[in-house]
Every structure is written in C-alpha cells, then in structure tokens.
Amino acid sequence: MPAPGPVSQTGKPETPDFKSELLSLVPFLRAFARSLTGNPEAADDLAQETLVKAWANRTSFVPGTNLKAWLFTILRNQFYSDRRRAWRQAPWDQDAAEAIPGASGGQFHAAELSDMVRALRRLSDEQREALILVGAGGFSYEDAAAICKCAIGTVKSRVARARKTLIDILDGAERLDDTDRPAEGEAARDIMAQLDKLSAGDPSKKRGG
Amino acid sequence: MMQQWNAAVPDEDKPSEKARAIRARQRAIGRELRRMYDDVAHEPVPDEFMDLLKQIDQAAAAGKKS
Numbered sequence: 153m154p155a156p157g158p159v160s161q162t163g164k165p166e167t168p169d170f171k172s173e174l175l176s177l178v179p180f181l182r183a184f185a186r187s188l189t190g191n192p193e194a195a196d197d198l199a200q201e202t203l204v205k206a207w208a209n210r211t212s213f214v215p216g217t218n219l220k221a222w223l224f225t226i227l228r229n230q231f232y233s234d235r236r237r238a239w240r241q242a243p244w245d246q247d248a249a250e251a252i253p254g255a256s257g258g259q260f261h262a263a264e265l266s267d268m269v270r271a272l273r274r275l276s277d278e279q280r281e282a283l284i285l286v287g288a289g290g291f292s293y294e295d296a297a298a299i300c301k302c303a304i305g306t307v308k309s310r311v312a313r314a315r316k317t318l319i320d321i322l323d324g325a326e327r328l329d330d331t332d333r334p335a336e337g338e339a340a341r342d343i344m345a346q347l348d349k350l351s352a353g354d355p356s357k358k359r360g361g
Numbered sequence: 362m363m364q365q366w367n368a369a370v371p372d373e374d375k376p377s378e379k380a381r382a383i384r385a386r387q388r389a390i391g392r393e394l395r396r397m398y399d400d401v402a403h404e405p406v407p408d409e410f411m412d413l414l415k416q417i418d419q420a421a422a423a424g425k426k427s
Binding site: 171174175178179180183184186187189194196199200203204207252267283284288291318319322323 | 398402404418
C-alpha cells in the first residue's frame with residue numbers, strides 16, 4: 153500500500169498537488185503553444201513535452217513562486233529548441249499546413265481579419281511572444297521578462313513596438329472609422345485558423361532557401 | 362507614450378482625435394488577441410493530456426516501489 157500523506161519519503165512536496173496544478177494550467181499551456189506554433193497539433197505536442205519536462209524537473213520549481221510562468225518558460229525554451237532542430241532537418245510541410253481545415257485563404261470572410269493576420273505575421277518572434285504574454289496571457293511585464301529571459305524594459309519596448317507595428321499596418325490598410333469594429337467569437341476562431349496556416353507556411357521565415 | 366503614437370499620424374490632423382482613434386484600435390487589437398488566446402484556453406483539455414498525466418502517475422508509483 154503506498155504511503156499516504158502530503159510529503160514523500162524524500163521530503164519533496166508530494167506529487168498530487170503539483171500534478172493537479174499542472175493539470176489546471178494545461179489550457180494556458182495549450183493557448184500559449186498555439187500562439188507560438190500557430191498549429192494546433194504542433195501546439196499540443198509542445199504542451200505535452202512541456203508537461204513531461206516540468207514533471208522531470210519538478211524539484212527545481214520553487215513552491216510559492218509562479219508555476220504558470222515557470223511552465224511557460226519551459227514551453228518557450230522547448231519551442232525554440234524544437235524549431236531550431238526542425239529547421240536543420242526539413243522545411244515545414246506546406247501541403248500539411250494547407251490541409252488544416254478552415255485554413256484556406258478562400259474562406260476569409262472579413263477583410264479586416266485578413267489584415268490583422270497579415271499584421272501579426274509581420275511581427276518578429278520576440279515582439280509577438282511579448283505581445284501575447286502581456287496582451288493576451290495577462291502576465292506582468294516582470295513575469296514576461298522572466299519568461300523571455302530579457303529585461304523588463306525590453307519586454308515593454310517589444311510590446312510597444314508590436315502594438316505600433318500592428319496599428320501602422322492596420323491603419324495603412326484601413327480607415328480609422330473601422331477602428332471600433334470588434335472581432336466576434338467566430339471571426340476570432342477564423343483568425344486562429346488563418347494563423348495556423350500563415351505561421352506554418354511563412355516562406356520568408358521557414359524556407360530560407 | 363502619447364508622442365510615440367502621435368508620431369504615426371499626420372501632424373495636421375487633430376492629435377487628440379487621432380490618438381483616441383489609435384487607442385481604440387489598440388484596444389480592439391487587444392480584444393482580438395485575448396479572444397484568440399482565450400478560445401484555446403477554454404477548449405476542453407484533450408484526452409491525451411489526461412493520459413500523459415496518468416502515465417506520469419504510474420511512472421511515479423513505479424519509481425517509488427523500486
């Protein structure tokens with residue numbers, strides 16, 4: 153019979169709490185992974201790799217600190233290391249990227265969304281991740297800086313530049329009186345599908361060849 | 362901050378109106394980003410994640426026994 157109780161024989165924090173916390177943060181890992189990879193399957197692979205790594209390194213997590221930020225750091229590291237490896241091995245599979253349901257360019261039904269996607273695509277990785285962490289993930293500049301391993305001021309300037317770039321692009325493509333038109337839920341899902349395609353098949357980044 | 366945003370628009374237009382429009386644009390962009398992120402975060406967690414955590418459990422249990 154396994155020993156009950158909150159503390160293991162080694163004195164480490166016992167696993168159920170940590171594991172249930174991991175589980176509770178899976179949705180956010182998936183969301184962040186999706187925003188980084190732009191591909192649902194790659195994102196879930198990445199999120200799972202992150203869980204495995206997090207578990208393997210659980211003793212290096214300092215209880216009471218921000219587990220979500222810790223996990224995001226692992227995920228981000230894993231993303232860039234996977235991608236460096238993938239780029240050395242093979243270019244992205246354009247056909248597979250285009251086979252993603254709903255990702256077809258012919259299904260754009262709002263010009264504004266298309267502009268938005270184009271604008272996001274033109275951000276650097278650094279700007280996009282900073283904007284997503286702060287603007288969508290709700291992280292403080294401080295936590296985002298820790299996750300991205302850069303200074304707080306660097307995150308601030310990346311977020312500011314990301315926003316400015318998006319606005320410059322969008323304002324160049326649209327009149328300002330479109331400003332307050334929000335994207336509704338269905339449209340936002342389309343953005344995601346479009347992002348899937350764009351980031352998987354971006355020739356300027358992935359096919360330097 | 363304001364100057365930075367104003368720099369993106371022509372000076373001859375009313376700066377406050379432009380600035381307001383740009384802030385509104387910024388908010389709209391923020392809403393879209395959050396919605397994209399939240400849409401994924403609100404999806405049910407796929408079974409494979411539960412399976413993975415179960416495997417972790419089993420590995421932990423096996424590790425304890427040995």
